[in-house]
Amino acid sequence: MAKRLPKLPPLLQSKIYKTGQTRSANDDVIFQNRANRNGTVLIPFESIHLFDISVFTSDRFESGFIVVLSPEEYYTNPEALNIMKARKLKLGVNAILSYETRAQWNEFNPYKNKLTVAEKRTTPIDGHFVARILSSTSKDEEKIILGFNTSSCKGAGIRVAEYASLLTIKSCHLQLEYLYWLCYDSKEVALSAGMTESEIENRIAAITTACNNQKLANNERLYKTRIIDNVQNTICPLCLKKLSAEAFLLNFFDSSEKSSEKSDSDKDISPINLFYINQLKTGEFNHSPYNLAWGHQNCNMICKETGVIETIKWMKEVVVNTIIFNKDASN
Structure with missing residues (x-):
């Protein structure tokens, strides 16, 4: 198809093109909104057993990957560090903590543990955590949105199930x-x-x-x-x-x-x-x-x-x- 093809009707062209993008996501989650499917993927820590270990040491994902852990998994699961070591995962390099509740924030406060906000999708990601904690009207607590929340880098990556090369x-x-x-x-x-x-x-x-x-x-x-x-x-x-x-x-x-x-x-x-x-x-x-x-x-x-x-x-x-x-x- 080296020869330039006649153009499709715009609505049809748009419908086909959009199939190469992920579904929508708002600012209250860490996923990118309508990103290309070959973007950086986010892999939940509890799901890494579903992937062959070579996935974590190869170029299977064209734009790389980030493994996402909860603070509880990282700080209270004795096996977590062993699992991460076996798959060559390291916090701040290709893994991050995701804070989703006020209880997590209070019990495992990232700043007290000298962690920094992650802002970069490529390895090393130069940061340790993101936060998407909703506001609480009962206690008048404001929401906490930290990491991958700038206009130039909104969302940490795409859902791994949506990936395609x-x-x-x-x-x-x-x-x-x-x-x-x-x-x-x-x-x-x-x-x-x-x-x-x-x-x-x-x-x-x-x-x-x-x-x-x-x-x-x-x-x-x-x-x-x-x-x-x-x-x-x-x-x-x-x-x-x-x-x-x-x-x-x-x-x-x-x-x-x-x-x-x-x-x-x-x-x-x-x-x-x-x-x-x-x-x-x-x-x-x-x-x-x-x-x-x-x-x-x-x-x-x-x-x-x-x-x-x-x-x-x-x-x-x-x-x-x-x-x-x-x-x-x-x-």
């Missing part, structure tokens, strides 16, 4: 655009959005070629994963209805204005969200091709953070229990 992000972008063009009305919608027929054909040819070369266009695999149907149209992986390309070009305000007028038959043009077939999990790297899909916003709200597969198992259980209940109730 830059190469993986680009592969996902390619496959997600490929799925747009598999929508039954993609060409028609792109035309109405300002692309010409030749631009559409050039874009489809280039994206399809790139996906074939990178083994991202295995339609049989996409079908078995509930991402496309048996005629190779993109579908919602939960309800299995075909997706309209028009939904990709709806912004929030468009969908809000039209929501009151929609009938059930219009659900295929409801707002579109990114779906995870298998949910994001600490210890796994599930932001990857063939695990990402497009689907209805309402269906995605049902899945929430459990992923499609786990949601379907839960729905099956609900249906079976309902059938048994109705059968018993009719007797």
Whole structure:
């Protein structure tokens, strides 16, 4: 794809691009807001056993990592220092303490222990702790927000479950655009959005070629994963209805204005969200091709953070229990 491609409609381009960013986070947590997925990752200390020990001594994470401990773990867990030593973790270098409660602050006050505020994401991070302690109206105590709270360095890093390498992000972008063009009305919608027929054909040819070369266009695999149907149209992986390309070009305000007028038959043009077939999990790297899909916003709200597969198992259980209940109730 060395040749410059025709531009996609801005809303579609934005929707695809944003899949390479993490979810939003406010100032009351230590995570970055809408950061790139290949950024510095924050690994909870209680979860480090989920990762191979080589992860902590290699370049597995492109922008590095920071292990986050609670003050209790660091000061009262006898094994904590041994575990840190085995994984070459050191406070102030690639590990920090995170203060989240007033009790932690009072009992393990960082200043009394001569600790400094962490402000740097790259190793060595040149600081030992961050604090995100909410205010207490009952005792008139102001909140404590320290570390990674400047406009130039807001948030210590991203959730490790959301991580993906830059190469993986680009592969996902390619496959997600490929799925747009598999929508039954993609060409028609792109035309109405300002692309010409030749631009559409050039874009489809280039994206399809790139996906074939990178083994991202295995339609049989996409079908078995509930991402496309048996005629190779993109579908919602939960309800299995075909997706309209028009939904990709709806912004929030468009969908809000039209929501009151929609009938059930219009659900295929409801707002579109990114779906995870298998949910994001600490210890796994599930932001990857063939695990990402497009689907209805309402269906995605049902899945929430459990992923499609786990949601379907839960729905099956609900249906079976309902059938048994109705059968018993009719007797």
